[in-house]
Amino acid sequence: MVPPVLEPGMLANAKRPGLPFQFLVTGHIQDSAGRKFESAQAASLFFHRDERGFTVFQRASAIEPNSSRGTKASPASLEHTSSQLTIGGGGGGGTPPLYWKVKICVLLKVNFSDINYREDNWLSNGEKPGRGVYVKVFNTTYSYVWDGYTGDGVGTDEDGCTPVFYTHLLTNWTIFVESRAKVRGNEIFVYHHPENEWLTTWARTVDLVPGPNPVSVLWESKESTTLAAATFALYQDAGSMTNKSYEFHTGALSNQNDWDPNTSETKIYLTDEGSRRKTTIVHEMGHRLLRHRLGLNYRNDTSYNAWPPCDTVDKGPLGHSMRSKEYSVGAFNEAFGYFYAAYVWNNHHETNAKLMQLGEVIDLETGAPYLKNNCTGPNSGYGNQMDWMRFFWRFITNSYSDVTPWFSDVLGIISLGSPVGQFTASDDLESGANLWAGGIWLARFRGKATLSGID
Ligand SMILES: [Zn+2]
Numbered sequence: 001m002v003p004p005v006l007e008p009g010m011l012a013n014a015k016r017p018g019l020p021f022q023f024l025v026t027g028h029i030q031d032s033a034g035r036k037f038e039s040a041q042a043a044s045l046f047f048h049r050d051e052r053g054f055t056v057f058q059r060a061s062a063i064e065p066n067s068s069r070g071t072k073a074s075p076a077s078l079e080h081t082s083s084q085l086t087i088g089g090g091g092g093g094g095t096p097p098l099y100w101k102v103k104i105c106v107l108l109k110v111n112f113s114d115i116n117y118r119e120d121n122w123l124s125n126g127e128k129p130g131r132g133v134y135v136k137v138f139n140t141t142y143s144y145v146w147d148g149y150t151g152d153g154v155g156t157d158e159d160g161c162t163p164v165f166y167t168h169l170l171t172n173w174t175i176f177v178e179s180r181a182k183v184r185g186n187e188i189f190v191y192h193h194p195e196n197e198w199l200t201t202w203a204r205t206v207d208l209v210p211g212p213n214p215v216s217v218l219w220e221s222k223e224s225t226t227l228a229a230a231t232f233a234l235y236q237d238a239g240s241m242t243n244k245s246y247e248f249h250t251g252a253l254s255n256q257n258d259w260d261p262n263t264s265e266t267k268i269y270l271t272d273e274g275s276r277r278k279t280t281i282v283h284e285m286g287h288r289l290l291r292h293r294l295g296l297n298y299r300n301d302t303s304y305n306a307w308p309p310c311d312t313v314d315k316g317p318l319g320h321s322m323r324s325k326e327y328s329v330g331a332f333n334e335a336f337g338y339f340y341a342a343y344v345w346n347n348h349h350e351t352n353a354k355l356m357q358l359g360e361v362i363d364l365e366t367g368a369p370y371l372k373n374n375c376t377g378p379n380s381g382y383g384n385q386m387d388w389m390r391f392f393w394r395f396i397t398n399s400y401s402d403v404t405p406w407f408s409d410v411l412g413i414i415s416l417g418s419p420v421g422q423f424t425a426s427d428d429l430e431s432g433a434n435l436w437a438g439g440i441w442l443a444r445f446r447g448k449a450t451l452s453g454i455d
Contacts, residue, residue, distance in 0.1 A: 099168050100210040104137060105161040106130030106150050106177055108228040109220035114277045114356040119345040122232070122278070127216050129159035131231040132183040136176040137162060140169035149182040153235050161212065170208045175215050177202045179223040183234035185242030190227045194252040194269065200224075222250045222275040229281040233344045240408045244292040246285055250275045257287045266291055279341045279356055286340030287333065293411055297418040302330035304382070310375035322357055322386045325375045328425035331383025331454075336414070338385065339392035343407060348397045355389070362386060364393040369453020381423030383454060391452035395445060405441050412436040413445070426454050 107127040116123045132152035137145040145165055151157035179190040179200040192198045202217035202224070217224055226248055234246070245265070252269035260267050266288055274280040291298045305312060306325035320326055320334050338355060342364055346353040353364040371384035396405050414420075417432025426449065433445040449455040 099166045100170065101164045102167055102170070102208045102210060103162050103164045103212050104135070104150075104173075104175055104208075105158070105212050105214050106133050106135055106175075107160065107214055107216035108133070108177075108224045109217055110225040110228045111220045112225065112229075112276055112278050113273070114279055114359075117356040117361050118352060118354040119278070119356070120347040120350065121236075121345050127214075128228045128232070129153065130177065130181075130217075130228070131160050131235050132181040132188075133160065133227065133231065134178040134180045134182070135162060136178075137165070138174040138176075139167060140172050142174065145173075152181075152183040152231070154184055167208075170210075172205055173208050174203065174205045177204075177217055179227050181227060181231045183231050184238040186234055186238050187245040188227065188230045188234070188248075189245065190223045190230065190248045190250065192223060192250060194249045197247075222270070222272055226250060226270060226275045226281055229278055230285060233282045233285050233340070236344045237407050239289045239293060239411050241289070241292055244289075246288055248275070248281075248284075255280050255284060257284055257291075277356075278345055279338070282341035282344045283337035286337035289340065290333065290336060290414065293415060294418050297415075299329050299419050299422075300333040301327050301422055302334060303327075304330065307376055310371070310384070320385060322360065322362060323370060323374070323384065325371060325379075325382050325384060327422045328381055328383040329420045329422050331371075331385045331388050332420060332425040332429070334385040335383075335388030335392060338389045342389065342393055343396075348404075351398075353393060353397070362389070364390055372453045383425060387453045391448055391454045394448045394452060395441075405444070409437065409441060413441070 106129075108130045109126070110122070110128050111125050112122070115125060122128065130150055132149050134147070134149055136147040139145050145167075146162060148162075150160045150162055153159035179192070181188045189197070189199065192200045200221065200223040204215060204218055206213065206215055230246055230248065238244075246268065247265075248268045248270055250270050250272070252271055252274075254269065255271055255274035256269050257266045258269060259265075268284040268288060270281065270284065274284075287300070302312075302320040302324075304325065304327045310323060310325035312319050312321050312324040320330060326334070338357060342353060342355045346355075346364075351365055355362045355364055367386070367390060369384075370386050371379050371382065375382075375384070392410060396407060396410060398404055413429060413432040413436045415432070416435040417429040420428045430442070430445060430449070433439065433442045446455070
């Protein structure tokens with residue numbers, strides 16, 4: 001890309017302090033295919049002084065070829081023009097206005113009730129990075145500066161930060177944060193209402209300082225807490241999937257995944273309490289993650305009702321609990337959701353992982369098989385979610401010296417073992433383990449299955 005040619009005369013205005021820094025640049029630009037475009041226009045040039053003299057910084061989005069010439073370059077071909085355009089050296093004549101580099105790093109306020117139960121991530125409430133959240137930025141004069149998703153923290157992307165802006169006006173910037181985000185290429189929406197798709201917007205007016213500016217939403221709400229947890233879950237692991245969506249409706253009567261006839265997708269429903277639980281939010285995302293991965297091969301069924309002590313004591317007739325006996329497919333699915341939550345909030349190499357579920361702390365590392373020791377038979381074809389959750393955890397984690405599968409291996413095994421039969425989850429997933437990656441994890445799968453009592 002050949003940068004626009006700037007005529008020396010045009011710099012006269014720009015060098016005078018205090019003048020607006022928006023002006024037209026005429027010249028020509030050339031795209032990567034060698035096509036020349038006459039009369040390029042730059043709507044915004046940001047004047048800035050560095051050690052080499054004067055440098056003009058230019059926003060790519062502001063450059064468009066003059067379409068009156070009959071040829072129009074696509075915006076994509078012009079993206080490279082966001083580079084610096086160096087104009088002469090030394091400056092001379094007049095003092096340039098001062099411009100600062102600023103950027104805004106969004107923080108979300110969280111208030112989890114299930115916190116600090118020996119998990120490893122986010123042991124205190126307060127402010128967490130707004131990874132990938134959608135932001136609109138307006139400057140001192142309430143002129144639009146930028147809108148888009150902040151950095152999701154993956155790779156070199158900074159957690160929750162906008163790109164750098166150049167400005168000589170630092171006071172009274174207005175930042176809007178919406179209750180949606182994009183992390184690892186997947187979208188998250190947190191709606192304010194149980195049925196309507198109403199996003200929440202947090203607005204704040206702040207004075208900036210040069211450099212990064214941490215800007216927190218002013219108050220915690222069920223939406224800010226849920227959004228923070230959901231973005232962290234996908235940041236930790238999105239199951240190697242992109243272009244998927246996670247839609248939360250808060251303020252619902254129960255925590256569940258429901259089929260939406262309008263979109264043929266499931267949505268996540270959270271109660272006011274559930275939307276403030278680290279485990280519940282990510283558990284429901286785990287269901288959705290499996291649906292994304294399995295599509296029409298997704299199966300779940302938690303309708304089985306057993307006698308005490310393996311009945312569904314706290315979840316109603318169609319529900320499940322840590323100690324309920326379920327059809328094997330139901331135990332597997334519910335355990336996967338809790339396993340995903342455990343995976344997101346815990347260090348994968350430790351040997352003391354815990355999970356808080358409905359006020360009870362479950363030890364993920366130790367514990368005898370529950371179903372086989374406590375429930376009335378027949379147990380073949382049935383399962384218990386605590387057993388299955390420990391199985392998944394034991395399957396992928398252990399000390400640093402142990403070679404373990406990845407989360408993506410678990411998903412691969414589940415994919416190849418699906419659709420899972422009502423009574424045959426254990427056998428179906430074992431055959432998945434036999435097929436996945438040439439069966440290298442089959443022996444480990446069988447060993448942990450026996451240990452956890454899901455075989
Ligand atoms: Zn569930």
